[in-house]
Amino acid sequence: MPPIPRSTLIVALSLLVLLLFPLSSLRAQGVYPGSGSAYVTDDRTRSDSITIKMTGVALPKEGTSYEGWLVSDDEKVKTSLKIIQVGSDGVVNHRFTSPRGENLIHLYDKVLITIEPVPDPDPAPSELVAFKGQIPGGAMTHIRHLLTNWPAGSSRGILTNLKLQLETALAKANLARDSTSIAELRKYLEQAVNVIEGQGGANYGDLDGNGTIENPGDGVGVLNHAADRKHAGFASAAAPEDETIFLHARHVEDSGNNAEQWAISARDKALVAIKQSDVNNAKLLALGTVQNLTASLNGLDANGNGTIEPILGEGGAKTAYEHAQLMATYSLVGVPITLPKTGGFAPTPIMGALAGVLGLGLVLAGSLLLRRQVKAQRAN
Incomplete structure (x- = not known):
């Protein structure tokens, strides 16, 4: 039996390699179709609910389902957001509220959507x-x-405290407006002013002259909490390429500025009211304090379009809080599709690529040797 030419062996080997590792393995597997976002809101308590909205999502294959997960910073805690249903049009609208009342912004910084078997033990x-x-x-x-974390280790944040202090100041201003005596009115307006100013404020003190400084607030004050909205800008600077964070940081700044300016106006009207001797005149000024604190807390629909927008002259502390939550919006994108592991041998994409290159190289080498042999035979 004559020996098999070397070129024939090379070509045969190359064809075998290409059969085992087809050229298709050189192509990218692509990504899972679909995209969307997930954002956190208040439901039963602060930041305890997350909503996932997506479009263009492929229906899961039979025997599988999508499941959402929140993952902690250190990836040690992974909390299921339950099975995610996909509409026939590829739309996802899924909401999860923590049954334990967890603050989802405080505890997690990642969202995953995985493919799970059905049933899934x-x-x-x-x-x-x-x-x-x-x-x-x-x-x-x-x-x-x-x-949720200011100062560090606290369960509340800057804007959470801003809302709480404004609620306290507004409650005292309402009591002042409803007072029947000047002494009672001055007492409640002193409390409102001290909540607004904080202990270091220029107008903080015994404003009604009864020998006691009364402050039902946290001591920091509305104005100081409002000034600390600057952390929205710090967040944006830390992620300069993130357009969502940039947009809502601007909304936090504008709405927080509104809250601060309205609180200042409320304080100024209260300081004038305290100096009045006639209770009716004082109550009219106290009404102005109530109105400004209401706007500071809730915002004001200045243009009458039915919506309090996160812009100068409209948004208040609640608006700033909501848009701080929106700064923590997750952009959900598909990840590269990988083949599931099987019980037998499953080549990885890298192995396939290397084998494909090897196979092509062998084909070229075999072809070159074959050409040389043909030329040599013709020369003879």
């Missing part, structure tokens, strides 16, 4: 991740300062 997420989103760490630090 494993309570942990699978390795097949279809979509993911994460808030940049530096930005999340300051978002938490605004909402």
Whole structure:
């Protein structure tokens, strides 16, 4: 039996390699179709609910389902957001509220959507991740300062405290407006002013002259909490490429500025009212304090379009708080599709690519040798 030419062996080997690792393995597997966002809101308590909205999502294959997850900064805690249903039009509208009342901004910084078997005996997420989103760490630090962690270790944030102090000041201003004596009115307006100013404020003190400084607030004051809205800008600076954080940081700044200016106006009217001797005149001025504190807390529909917008002259402390939550919006994007592991040998994309290159190289080498042999035979 004559020996098999070397070129024939090379070509045969190359064809075998290409059959085992087809050229299609050189192409990218693509990503899971669909995109959207997830954002946190208040439901039963602060920041305890997350809503996922997506479009263009492929229906899961038979025997599988999508499941959402919130993942902690250190990735040690993974909380299921339950099974996510996809409409026939590829639309997802899924809401989850923590049954334990967890603050989802305080505890987590990542969202995953995985592909799970049905039924699924494993309570942990699978390795097949279809979509993911994460808030940049530096930005999340300051978002938490605004909402849930200021000062560090606290369960409340800057804007949470701003709302609470405005609610306290407004309650005292309402009591002043309803007072029947000048002494009672002065007492409640002193409390309102001290809540607005804080202990270091220029107008803080025994404003009704009864020998006692009364302050039912936290001592920091509305104006200081409003000034600390600057952490929205810090968050935006920490993630300069994130347009969502930039947009809502601007909204926090504008709405927080409104809250501060209205609180200043409320304080000024209260200081004038305290000096009145006639209770009716004082109550009219106290009404102005109530109106300005109401706007500072809730915002004001200045243009009458039925919506309090996060712009100068409209948004208040509640608006600033809501847009701080929107700064923590997750952009959900598809991840590269990977083949699930099987019981047998499953080549990885890298292995396939290397094998494909090897196969092509062998084909070229075999063809070159074959040409040389043909030329040599013709020359003879």
